[in-house]
Amino acid sequence: MYPNILRHPGPTPIPKKVELAMAQDMISHRSAEFVKLYRETTERVKPVFGTKQDILLLPSGGTAAMEAAVANITSPGDEVVVVTVGAFGDYFVSICEKYGLNVHKLQKKWGEACTKEELADFLKPLSNIKAVFATYNETSTGVLNPVEQLGEAVREHSDALFIVDGVSAIGGAPAEMDKWGIDILVTGSQKAMMLPPGLALLAVSDKAWKVIESNDSSAYYLSLLSYREWNEKGMTPNTPAVSLIMGLSAVCDLIDEEGGFSKTVERHEVMKNMVRKSMNALSIDLLTADEYASPTITAIRTPEGLDLGSYISHLKKKYHLDFAGGLGPLQGKIFRFGHMGYCFPSDILEAVSLMEAGLQDFSYPFEPGAGVKAAQEVYLSSLRKS
Amino acid sequence: MYPNILRHPGPTPIPKKVELAMAQDMISHRSAEFVKLYRETTERVKPVFGTKQDILLLPSGGTAAMEAAVANITSPGDEVVVVTVGAFGDYFVSICEKYGLNVHKLQKKWGEACTKEELADFLKPLSNIKAVFATYNETSTGVLNPVEQLGEAVREHSDALFIVDGVSAIGGAPAEMDKWGIDILVTGSQKAMMLPPGLALLAVSDKAWKVIESNDSSAYYLSLLSYREWNEKGMTPNTPAVSLIMGLSAVCDLIDEEGGFSKTVERHEVMKNMVRKSMNALSIDLLTADEYASPTITAIRTPEGLDLGSYISHLKKKYHLDFAGGLGPLQGKIFRFGHMGYCFPSDILEAVSLMEAGLQDFSYPFEPGAGVKAAQEVYLSSLRKS
Structure with missing residues (x-):
């Protein structure tokens, strides 16, 4: 009672309007109705990411989107930096290690953030860094890393891509992916996005697409090139989480209602x-x-x-x-x-x-x-x- | 109107009872309520697979579960056989090729099934086959392959694992994973399982677990060992598709109601x-x-x-x-x-x-x-x- x-x-509470939207009649993911839903919804999510890039929707958890970032831009033996300030930064470390990367770990005490100066000092002696990974909002400690400043440090001291896990931030925290120079920004549906778990959202910069295009990635389900190709048609490579996308459309309505x-x-x-x-x-x-x-x-x-x-x-x-x-x-x-x-x-x-x-x-x-x-x-x- | x-x-129509079950209040995936839901539901799904093995639930499409099977049991260079009678058999071919396997492709004309004799004849000259992949129900042609007989051919002519894509069959077609000697059986939620897309279901035989344990798999999100470890605790490694699991419980109720x-x-x-x-x-x-x-x-x-x-x-x-x-x-x-x-x-x-x-x-x-x-x-x- x-x-x-x-x-x-x-996972967080689901608005009634989102629940009802998700209970709409099922539609085919190869139908004109779906293409309309997909195109309109992904367009409306862009301000939440602060990007003009396409928003790709993966039928998976946020972890899979983090792995997609690693899998699509790196090859075994690549040098990467992972900024970790807690449990979810450590996630990136273990994904990168699983992919055979040489991980330079900038480890902060749990409860602290990483500052621009710390990342700059860490990057200065390093070379050939393929990517810098950071957590925007560290769920285990409630720390919001200053990703805008971390992005500046990345650009000032390397040519690396800057990859940000936005899982518990996006939808609640400010995000300016394009302005802040974030190359891949990922999030999951079940946090500030007001949806049940099962949908990952991801956007990729032009710079990162160039790396992905020239990278011989082993990803299949998580192949971002495949997502981009189908996105052109307003669809996804495999069956998407249709009801969650219906729910995401209702989430955009709620954000509009809020002003x-x-x-x-x-x-x-x-x-x-x-x-x-x-x-x-x-x-x-x-x-x-x-x-x-x-x-x-x-x-x-x-x-x-x-x-x-x-x-x-x-x-x-x-x-x-x-x-x-x-x-x-x-x-x-x-x-x-x-x-x-x-x-x-x-x-x-x-x-x-x-x-x-x-x-x-x-x-x-x-x-x-x-x-x-x-x-x-x-x-x-x-x-x-x- | x-x-x-x-x-x-x-995707197929969703029963009202399933929609309502999915609209229940969200719960934490690390709570006692979730553990109870997870344990009861995965137990109740076993007859649908015809197995005593644990049913693992991945927050992803069926394609990811197919990739999980490939990624967890094989290493680049392994010899495998893929029986393909249509578009979804070809999926297995392309996943195996992406993973650098040597694929022996038993290709049938679209609209035909593969018989036991054909698979037996195909296997006889081959050796060191790590796995045989087959589609139970080929969605592109409406062919139900005789997987029970194909399993016999696999056992009679090789030591290979027998991996079956059950995506559009499981929940509607008879399945006796254990009796038929299927080593990994996978399906998705959005077909005969009466759920929206976004949940993959998968079971693994003892023989396949031994291979997985000794295999140095590159899988992270799709690591089946990680799923097995968390399954012991009645949980999943990452945030699961909680609402789909609530829906799956209602699906089991409906099957009970049907008798x-x-x-x-x-x-x-x-x-x-x-x-x-x-x-x-x-x-x-x-x-x-x-x-x-x-x-x-x-x-x-x-x-x-x-x-x-x-x-x-x-x-x-x-x-x-x-x-x-x-x-x-x-x-x-x-x-x-x-x-x-x-x-x-x-x-x-x-x-x-x-x-x-x-x-x-x-x-x-x-x-x-x-x-x-x-x-x-x-x-x-x-x-x-x-």
């Missing part, structure tokens, strides 16, 4: 600030500095003296509030509060209120209402501005 | 016979001999003297009846009548009636009602038997 309040880093993508980005910024200010007011520490804080997910340290596992499972059991735990070295040390996609300031007020209720159950010393009050202030102030 | 009558080889999978197979057999007998009655030729006719899709030759393109687009425009055309060398020569998944004898009567209406519009010489009458007879006779 009680709804589960899913405040995870993804365009810049408004969506503003809402995420407000939600981020609401969560952070409320935790400050409750004297609960955040993992990440404000400067690099993610607009889609916040990593919160264990409230002092509390057993984190008990607190999180209590919130789920008693209040149906569902947070995600920490990964790897942060397991038991943080929990993750997702605020992306179909999530609103009202949801933040609800979740912070329930967190406070839970803290009272644990006799945690704090002033009840302080967190909610701080979140309200951020919200009200944002409404006055807009 | 008028519903589109989708009689395609896939078990053998009843589902019987229904497809009846529909196949209805289509074939009605075409006989209309003196319209079929591409394939009855012996190897597919229970899920029938390839029908152009009615004599008719312009096929005009007839098919007339049926779509005037009657909203949506057939698929021919592929490759059969383009313009056949059309394909899909009768798989959420399709019933009543749908066959409807489609044949509308075909007859269309034939009258074209002043085609035939006895109106003859096709429907023949289909009715098959249907009524099946009801008397059951």
Whole structure:
């Protein structure tokens, strides 16, 4: 009966309009109806990526799109740099290693971002770097890497392609793929894009297409040249995730309803600030500095003296509030509060209120209402501005 | 307003119960709820494959599952045999070639099946064959290869693994993976499985797991060892297609409601016979001999003297009846009548009636009602038997 309040880093709640759009009658992926849906929808997604390039749709998870980037631009033995600030940066490392690349790993402490200067210093002594891989939003730590600046460092110190995993950012964080010089930007459907899992979105720069054209890639299902060829016809090489594309069209409607993508980005910024200010007011520490804080997910340290596992499972059991735990070295040390996609300031007020209720159950010393009050202030102030 | 009558080889119509199941609230793929859903559902799918092996679920199209089979069991330079009787057999050829395998291609004329004797004769002079690939149901021609007998030929004349693409068969055709000695059986969600596209299902024999364990595969997203490892925990390596798995659970309910999978197979057999007998009655030729006719899709030759393109687009425009055309060398020569998944004898009567209406519009010489009458007879006779 009680709804589960899913405040995870993804999959995230699905809007009713998207569910209904996905329940439309099935159509053939080789029909004129599909071509119209595909062309219109991929066109409408471009502002979310900040690109004029075509948006390619793969019927797969975001991981497959990350692998597609690696598989299509590199050959075994190529030198690459991977910037990793957490679990999903490490993903890129393991994909690159699996493909037999020589990986130069710029590893940051979990919870920190990589700065332009750090990447520049790392690149200076290296040569023949084929590609630099980075995570835009590190889901495991709630860090938003400054990809615009990282792109500058890549261009100033190498001829490398700049490949960005945008999986938990795109749809909630600002993105200017073309302006920022990102050569391949990938994301998945189940995070800020407000869709169920199963669709990967990907765009490729002219510079990267040239590399792909001359590369003898082993990719078959993930062959981007094949996707580009079929994209010309308004179709995909294999059966696409038709219902997810119907849903994606409804997502574009919702973004239009909100007043365009810049408004969506503003809402995420407000939600981020609401969560952070409320935790400050409750004297609960955040993992990440404000400067690099993610607009889609916040990593919160264990409230002092509390057993984190008990607190999180209590919130789920008693209040149906569902947070995600920490990964790897942060397991038991943080929990993750997702605020992306179909999530609103009202949801933040609800979740912070329930967190406070839970803290009272644990006799945690704090002033009840302080967190909610701080979140309200951020919200009200944002409404006055807009 | 008028519903589109989708009689395609896939994607196929989605049952309302499946649509509603897919619209359930999203859950985390690392939650206890997901583990329960995953474990129960994959267990319930086993009879549809005819296997005691675990069913692995990939968030991808069927093509990716075919590639997973190739990528996980072979290494460049391996000798393999591919039995191809149409466009989807050729898929396996091109995947194997992409992976640098030495492909021995047993090519049959489109519209014919491969017999046990033909495969046996083909295998006899060969040695060191790592795997034999075959298509169970060739979607481009409506041929159901006798995979049970092909499996016997493989075992009698080689030590090869026997890999079967079951994409447009599984869920509608009988399948006894274990008894028939199939080592990897793959399918996609959007055909006889009554789901939208985006989920691949795959099972692996003990013999194939041994090969996979000792093989140094380059697969990352498609690493079956990784799927097996996570399957032990009731999860998948990456974010799975959660809503499609919810839908798959509803598909299992529907199969139970029908009286078990053998009843589902019987229904497809009846529909196949209805289509074939009605075409006989209309003196319209079929591409394939009855012996190897597919229970899920029938390839029908152009009615004599008719312009096929005009007839098919007339049926779509005037009657909203949506057939698929021919592929490759059969383009313009056949059309394909899909009768798989959420399709019933009543749908066959409807489609044949509308075909007859269309034939009258074209002043085609035939006895109106003859096709429907023949289909009715098959249907009524099946009801008397059951």
